[in-house]
Amino acid sequence: MSQLECRDLCLGYDGRTILHNLNFSIDSGDYLCIVGENGSGKSTLMKTILGLQSPISGEIITGDGLHQNEIGYLPQQTVVQRDFPATVREIVLSGCQARCGLRPFYSKEEKKLADENIEKMGIANLGKRCYRELSGGQQQRVLLARALCATKKMLLLDEPVSGLDPKVTAEMYQLIEGLNKDGITVIMISHDIGAALSYADKILHIGQNVFFGTKKEYLESEVGKGFGMNGGRE
């Protein structure tokens, strides 16, 4: 059984449908890239997968031991976060929040988990630093460590490299690839079709023409050719 399956999904907001009859499934350990033009519904799809918004029709089925609230999420930065006074450790620890339920404070295991993930992201030396004083790449690592506290199975990344310079971008992709090799399913939303094609093993292209399949199939498809040509060589 696949980890996440979307059946006949119709998405939209304010009563307007922007995506019709979307069908795809993700297995454990996959690296799926969601590409598409601005306004094609990438963010709406993501919000629906996360359960922040309900689909107009159709359903999302999670399986293989995955619950909807076990999807780790790396959101795009918000204005609020840019000058937020909080240490790296406080933020990473907040990823454990959902495990707490009504318990008011974090347990020893949760603190240990947070420290492990800080270590894993290579930011152990920044633990006590203030989030707003970090560089863009370091901030993304902090948020990634937080997402790892919330999941062991699936990560959903919303444009994880937007605003980063090429060197940091490459490091970020390697970091994500490493996590995927450790067995975490990765769903990444990206504008960067080049990176999508070099790291992902499945592609979901949404827009006027919808495509879902492996990378190889995508490169041979009509949708992929058109988009790959324009988008890949900017």
Added chain:
Amino acid sequence: MMLVDKLSLYFQYPFVRYALVVGVLISLCSSLLGVTLVLKRFSFIGDGLSHVAFGAMSVAAVLGLTNDMVLVLPVTVISAILLLAAGQNAKIKGDASVAMISVGSLAIGYLLMNLFSTSSNLSGDVCSTLFGSTSILTLSKTEVILCTVLSVVVVAAFVFFYNKIFCVTFDESFARATGTKAGIYNLLIAVIIAVIIVLAMNLVGSLLISALVIFPALSAMRVFRSFRSVTICSAVLSVFCSSLGILISVLAGTPVGSTIVAVDIVAFALFSLIGFVSGGKSK
């Protein structure tokens, strides 16, 4: 030792002690939530809600209610919920809706007071509601007890939900996506802030409540860099400034509310300087 003598003389009067107790409690509560509100870009909510409370008070006065709390508290709580909890999806966004409700209820309140006034000293009434000129020095024992109980509840709720409030403040959609009931905590924050504002109207009046909410938080953010230290510093600073402000106003005979706010402003300047010198980000 003139000053000490004078102070100990004043402290023999229960109303001075009451004022100090209520002042400390209210400033503690408001500063705790202030950090969250400032970070959520809702600095003006204090202002907006206090004007709602002013409007509700006028209505209560017109209706001839002896205990206006019955009307003021529910109306303020409902407005807070509308502004904070439903704010994300509303058609009119955060700052605009706060401004709209704030100005609207101020105008309606004043209009009603003018049309149906029973008092001979209308402008005096309005002035004391807006600036809280004397009411803190005329508190009854029941009011002090009510205020103490509510403050204890607010502080307890804040400590109990501290980690959840942090999570919801820092990143609401992440919290939602990983299964934290963000809506409920937003609701909780809204209700608590409404209660604090209704309480604080006695202390500084409805125009100056925002100062109690935002100044300690902003000052603490100049210097400290973790959420916990900012929260603690903001609470300590707020209690200190309010106590000092009340003492000064008792000794010098200045209006309580504006004296407290003036002390808060001095503290803010001081903290900005410290933050600047110590190399903290002074943005």
